[in-house]
Amino acid sequence: MIPLFRVPMSAQAPDAVAAVVASGQVGxxxxxxxxxRELADRIGNPHVATLNSATAGLHLALRLVRGSTPGGEVLTTPLTMEATNWTILANGLDIRWVDVDPATLNVDLDDLAEKITAKTRAIMIVHFAGYPVDLDRxxxxxxxxxxxxxxxxxxxxDCAHAWGATYRDVPLGNHGNISVFSFQAIKHLTCGDGGLIVLPNxxxxxxxKLLRWFGIDREGPNRLRNPxxxxxxxxxxxxxxINAAIGLANLSHSDEVLRRHRANAAYYDSRLAGVPGLxxxxxAPDRQSSFWIYPLQVDDRNGFVKRMDAAGVMVSQVHMRNDVHTCVRDYIDQLPALDVVDKRLVCIPVGWxxxxxxxxxxxxxxxxGW
Structure with missing residues (x-):
């Protein structure tokens, strides 16, 4: 079976972890x-803070912007991992769903524009599959x-899919917004698990940096004492x-991982364009995807999945729409484009x-099969 995901791990990672464990300083x-420092150099923005997960990064991002007044809503997409949207609930904010653009699987910016109100505290966008949202628009x-x-x-x-992606030749994390990357096990760059928040100022x-560790300053003169x-x-x-050592070992390795994802995606683009039923x-020429996954929309998804499974190729929708869960039923909305996409979406293996x-x-x- 050709897998849909694998863990990209540098051969240097085990020794890097062993050195940290032997040092006795593992926090x-x-x-x-x-x-x-190395992540800041790669992205081109010095305002970075590592975290134990991207979910923590999204939670922290909302904490930074929600303000002191209770309530308010966040505009967001249902087509993502639940982690994106559960952080909204964890911050005591309401969800307002935005429909998707079938051409990109990102948020529909026309629908987004219509739904912004005085109650909107933040807008959560996902660069789906690593393909950047039109940030200028x-x-x-x-x-x-x-x-x-x-x-x-x-x-x-939410840049969980999008390590290495660029918009107008500039890496994500440099467009005046808060950006959150994932270093979870199966991402292009993995720390085993971890995340990164990139700030605009x-x-x-x-x-x-204060809020990621209880509000205590880890860099000041009292960092080793009670605050x-x-x-x-x-x-x-x-x-x-420990996680940082894995990340450091994988940082250069991730360049080849990303290159191979893009090369496989380019091959699929050239061979699958124009195939009936797909x-x-x-x-767009102004952005470069990371192609963490390679999404297709197919007319007969059930038949497609069965055929690929029989051929030994693992395929999956990867992310189910979030708006159908019981815990968010109070936020139900009409999302006609997603209704169509949700029945056709499937991803094929594209990785390194x-x-x-x-x-x-x-x-x-x-x-x-067509």
Whole structure:
């Protein structure tokens, strides 16, 4: 069976972890600091803070922007991992669903524009499959909303799929928003588990670093003592040196992982374009996807899944729509585009482990059923 996911792990990672364990200093320390410096260089933004998961990053991002007044809502997509949206509930905020754009599987910016109100505290966008949302167009939507409502909601970019993705030749994490990356086991860059929050300014950066560890300053003169005062309580969201050591070992390795994902995706683009009963997602020249997954829309998904399974190719929808869960039934909305996409979406293996022969076999299998 050709798998849909595998863990990309550098051969240097075991020794890197062993060195940390032998040092006796395994919590947040020198390895975390080094990892953050190297991540900041890669992204091109110094305002970074590592965390124990991307979910913690999204939770923290909402804490940074929700304000002191209770209530309010966050505009978000249902087509994502539940972690994206459960952080909204965990912050005591309401969800307002935004429909998807079938061409990209990202949020429909027209529907988003219509749903921004004075109650909107934040906008959560997901770069689905690693394909960036049109951030300039989103900026224009927010300009108009600010003129109407006198308030500009903060954008939180869920970049869990999108390590290495660029918009207008600039890496995600540099477009004036809060961006959160995932270093979970099967992502392009893995720490075993972990995350990264990237902030648009130094004030938010300093606050994020405080809140990730109980509100206590880990960089000041009292970092190893009981704090004289905690002005704002925080969480235990920090990364350990063990996870940072894995990340450091994998950082350069992730370049080849990303290159191979893109090469396999380019092959699929060239071979699957125009196949009857199958729709590819959009490719715009101003952005470069990371292709963490390779989504298709197919007319007969059940038949497609059975055929691929029989051929030894693992396929899956990967993310089910979140808005059908009982815990969010109070937020039900009409999402006609998602209703169609949800019945057709399926992903095929695109990762670094897929060989030239295997990707040709996958294409031939996909094409043979129509």
């Amino acid at each position: 947040q320390g020198a390895r975390v600091e080094q990892f953050e 989103l900026h224009g939507v927010l300009d108009r909303a600010e003129a109407i409502h006198g308030h500009r909601p903060m954008v939180i970019e 130094e004030d938010m950066h300093r606050r994020a 004289p005062d905690v002005q704002e309580w925080g969480y235990k969201f920090h990364m350990s040196d 729709t590819l997602t959009q490719r 482990w897929v060989s030239d022969d295997q990707r040709e076999y996958i294409v031939d299998t996909v094409d043979s």
